[in-house]
Amino acid sequence: MSPADDSRERARALAEGYRILEVPEKGDGMRLDRFLSGFFVDRSRSWMVRGIRDGLVTDPDGKALKGSTRVRHGDRLHLFLPDIAPTEPPPPFPDILHEDDRVIAVAKPAGLLVHPAGTRFTWALVSMAKLRWPDHRVDLVHRLDRDTSGVILLTKDREANVFLKEAIVAGQVEKEYLALAKGRIPWEQRDVHAPIGFRGETIRIQMAVRADGLPAHTTFTVRARTDTLTLVHCGLHTGRTHQIRVHLDHVGHAILGDRLYGVPESVFLDTLDHGVTEATVAATGAPRHALHAHRTVVPHPDGGELELVAPLADDMEMWWAGAGGSTPSG
Numbered sequence: 001m002s003p004a005d006d007s008r009e010r011a012r013a014l015a016e017g018y019r020i021l022e023v024p025e026k027g028d029g030m031r032l033d034r035f036l037s038g039f040f041v042d043r044s045r046s047w048m049v050r051g052i053r054d055g056l057v058t059d060p061d062g063k064a065l066k067g068s069t070r071v072r073h074g075d076r077l078h079l080f081l082p083d084i085a086p087t088e089p090p091p092p093f094p095d096i097l098h099e100d101d102r103v104i105a106v107a108k109p110a111g112l113l114v115h116p117a118g119t120r121f122t123w124a125l126v127s128m129a130k131l132r133w134p135d136h137r138v139d140l141v142h143r144l145d146r147d148t149s150g151v152i153l154l155t156k157d158r159e160a161n162v163f164l165k166e167a168i169v170a171g172q173v174e175k176e177y178l179a180l181a182k183g184r185i186p187w188e189q190r191d192v193h194a195p196i197g198f199r200g201e202t203i204r205i206q207m208a209v210r211a212d213g214l215p216a217h218t219t220f221t222v223r224a225r226t227d228t229l230t231l232v233h234c235g236l237h238t239g240r241t242h243q244i245r246v247h248l249d250h251v252g253h254a255i256l257g258d259r260l261y262g263v264p265e266s267v268f269l270d271t272l273d274h275g276v277t278e279a280t281v282a283a284t285g286a287p288r289h290a291l292h293a294h295r296t297v298v299p300h301p302d303g304g305e306l307e308l309v310a311p312l313a314d315d316m317e318m319w320w321a322g323a324g325g326s327t328p329s330g
Contacts (some may be wrong), residue, residue, distance in 0.1 A: 003137045003158070011134035013078065014127060019085040023075040032057065032077075033067035040084060040119040048081075056080040083120050090123045093132055097151065097308050102160040102301050104129065104138070107310040110149040110288050114140055129154055141165060145242075147257075149313040150177070150293025160301040167299050168239070174297040177234040177244055178223070178312060180290035180319060181253040182262065185230040189221045192247045196240040202265050207242045209250045216240040218247045226324040229256060233294075244291060256319060257286030290316050 013020045027035045033052055037045040051057065055064035058078045071077070079085050094112070098105040106125070108114065113124040129138045136156035141164045144152050155161040167173050197213030199206045207213075217237035224231045230253065234244045245261050248254055254262020259271050259280060267283045276287050296308045 004135065007130060007137050008134045011131050014086055014090075014131050017080065017086055019079045019121060021077045021079055023071045023073055023077065025073045027071055028073035029070055031067065032065055032069040032071055035071050036077075042119055043084075051081045056082075086121055086123065090128045090131060093128055094125070095310075097310060098306060102156050103164070103298075103306065104133075104154040104156065105296070105306070105308045106152055106154070108144055108149055108152045108293075110147050110313060110315065113146050114143050114152060125152065126154070142168060144293055145289075145291075147288035148291045148293060149316070150310045151296045151308045152293065153296070153298065153308075155301075163301040164298060172299055174295070175236045175239075175293065176295040177236070178292045178294045178316070179232045179234055179244060179248065180256040180286075180316060181230045181232050181248050182228070182256055182285065183230065183253050184225050184227060185220075185222055185232065185253055187222070189219065190251065192216075192218045192220065192251060194247060194250055196243060196246055203260070203268055205241075206260055206265075206268075207240070207246050209246060214238075214240055216243050216247065218243060220248070220251075224325055226320075229320065229323040229325065231320060231325065245289065256290040257281075257284045258289040259284055260289075286315075286319055288315070290319060292316055 010020050021039070023035065033045060033049050036057070037043060037048045040048070049067055052065065052067045056079070057065050058080070059065060060076055060078060091112070094109055095107040096104065097107055108125060113122055115126050116122055116124045126138065126140050133156060137158055138154055138156060139158070139161045141153035141155060141161060144150065153164060155164060194209040194216060195211065195213035196207050196216040197210045199208035215238060219235040219237065221233040221235070222230055223233050232248070236243060242260070245255055245258055249261040259268045263283055267280065271280050281287050292310070292313050294310060294312070297305060299305050
């Protein structure tokens, strides 16, 4: 099956409420129930067996499969299992900043995953895009954290995707962010050269400035101030995980709403257990970290360059105004 045909088939599956799973080489010859319970490790085998018995796993012709069926490498299974397959329509598609035959740019809202995480089905930007452009091989060029809003790039063919990813690695892509930092920053501009690595303590994903980390460079420029917040323009010269968040915390002005930096570890751990609560907002100042991918300049695969700008997210404008700031421009 060609990549284009595969994309169309997977898009059709999402639209009709099921998910396609292609059996990998390591699954060859396994019983269907053992294979699926091993693939979806957060589901018990008894749960999977019930789903199979209810006819929620079929072959491409719609024939319900038995738990004892031996699957083969390359088999395409149609999964109608709750939470593994889509159970509701996708959310509205984000605002499109640019679209041509090869490149797409959208203004990602905060709260939207760019790629599914784990085995539970969640509508993410890439799956929504595959559904919107079923005749193309749609892929992400880069990622943004779930809570980060702003410009994100996708492509419609593999060659364009490789081109743009290589441009990022080569430093040919400009990325500028806007952040609401806690406190009134006294300086106008600051270059932060501080290596970043894993903190290596309670929270696995938490990063920190550390001598043995990878080189990281961010330029911060103050755009405006209130008594309690500072609107900061952030220029990335390297692309380390959580770089802006770590560097702003490092200079003493963590981002408003950040649950991972500038607050006790218990804030993040409590949010994992209970979600974003009133206590979370009280501890951090906002229900999500106030970081926005504002402007991106990239070379186009066919020549020339694209300048892409996403207006500041509405919630960040509201928090800024609530702190006494005037509407930011640009």
